[in-house]
Amino acid sequence: MKKLSLWHLCMVTILLLTAPVLSAADSYKSLNGTMTPISLPDALHPWWPDSLSLRFVNHVGRHGARFLSSESKVLKLEKFLNGQNAAGNLSDKGEKAMAMLDTVSARTAGRWGALTELGRREEQTIASLTFSLSPELFHKGHITSLSSYVPRVVESQYSFCLALADSSSHLEIVTAEGRNFDILMRPFDYFKPYKQYRAEGAWKAPYSRFEAQMVPVGPARRLLKDDRSLTDAEAQALAMDMYGILQGMEAAGIPISPSAWFSVEEYRECAVISNLARFCRNSINPYSTLAGSSAAPLLENLILTMRKAAEAPEKEYDVARLRFGHDETLMPLISLMGLTPLELEKDSLSPINVWERWNTAEYFPLAANLQLFLLRSPGGKMFVAAMLNERPVAPCAADSLKGGQLIVSLDDFEKCMKTRLALFPAISRE
Known part of the structure; x- marks a missing residue:
């Protein structure tokens, strides 16, 4: 047997003593998937240069923490x-x-299914953090907001907008909700081919095999x-x-x-298989690209509003456009934009592969949100930055040249997103 030197033993001891230890309760909490409350920072600070000023914000958010959706x-x-x-x-x-x-x-x-007090606080905190990035922008201006018809989503919208209104009495905020916005906020219901795929698509058979092998x-x-x-x-x-x-x-x-x-391992096995189902139903995957295509109208709307905000005279367009929906709203959108690092081949699809690279607790917790920021240089050139769940991400993550850049030009952003739309074009409702 190979003996460990005294130095190695000391190093192992130090590592064991200094490694963070998760309590059993924390271990279980990390396995709650899409029912995980979002982890928010205490403060946000612009990560773009001082020479760039914030001109406009596009926001797509999931409702906040809720009670069980049904009994x-x-x-x-x-x-x-x-x-x-x-x-x-x-x-x-x-x-x-x-x-x-x-x-x-x-x-x-x-x-x-109702929003909880925690859910209201989540939305209010996100709104306050957004405001803090540019109090000058949000001091006075017009904001348009929309949401799906579901009450917890409507209340999330109101909680967010109320926090903004509390931050500045000079803001004008117009809200709307209803089934008219299903094409944007509920594509999983609006597009019948996608709805059918989610219920009984080609993913079901391999998923069922994994389920039989893995669930304790x-x-x-x-x-x-x-x-x-x-x-x-x-x-x-x-x-x-x-x-x-x-x-x-x-x-x-x-x-x-x-x-x-449940033991922690048993609970983890359930979390991993639940995560796989979410991926197969709501993200571009080896069995279908319908999820990505279903988000095309929403991405087109984001591109259009960014361009309108860029071309409008200052303060003559909304300072923000807000949209509130579900995890099934964000999952296809983030997949279509290429912001999650996972588009697997069939032979590499497994519960663990998906879990390690597409974890719903990380990407799509309760109150998950994507924000796109339009930034203006002193010379008038427009740039785009992005945040996912209050953490900066590369707006063109899927682009081989721009993928590592946290700030890209508006033209490059549009080009990258239109490339994604060409790969995963919109589908008909029927």
Whole structure:
């Protein structure tokens, strides 16, 4: 056996002592996928040169933290547990699960899918951070905002706009919401070919194989004293329903930990497979480019408004255009723009590959947002910078020449985005 020197032993000890240690609670929280509350900085500072002034902001945001969208998973799990309880077959963990469902139902009653107080704070904080980048721009001017018709999205819009209005009484903000904006904010509902693909597309068969291989059976089997009547497929379906409930507890402000039913590794396996489903349904992937194409109208709108803001005399166009939707709004858009580092071939598609490079908790948490900034030089030339979730990103990340640049000219940005649109063109509604 190869012996370690004293120096090596000392270095290992130092690394172990200084490495950040995640508590069990933090480990579970990092695995909540799209139900992860956004992590926001305390302050934002312009990363562009002082010589550039902010002229206009384009914002596309997901609604903030919410309660569980419906009680379907709760009712399904409740029905199973009640049946097992009647047969005297519930273990201690099963009884705890029944109590957990009672708590969730009581705390969420009448508020399924509603924005939480945390969600309102998220949107208000993002608005305040945006304002702080250029108080001069937002001191006085006109802002147009729109949202999908879903109440939690509408309330997210109002929370954001109210925070801006509180920052300056001279702003004029016009808001609108409704199904008229589905083509932009709900492409997953608007375009029938894409809607059909999401439900029963070519991704389903390989995903189902991964699901059968990866989803743990232990969490469901441990709910019962005698689990012999429970098939693996049934146990896996129950585990995913449990995960779907528990991943939303932090956002809802309900203090229930998954640790009573899942090990960290089991919870991670559910998170990884859930992440894969999101990728296959909502992003350009080896089985379809429909997700990217569905976001073409929204990207075209972003390009158009950037150009209009650039060409209009100062203060004669909106200082900002705001749009509020869902994670399924942002996922196709970010994919179409090439801002996420993942367009895999079929033979490299796996849950772990996707998890490591396209993690929904990182890219699409609650209140996730993309902001495009139009910047003007003293000589009048226009540039574009971008932020994803309050962190600078390269606006033309997919471009081989401009991909590493955090600031690009408006002309280069348009060229890059139009190249992406040519690769993934718009589709017809039917």
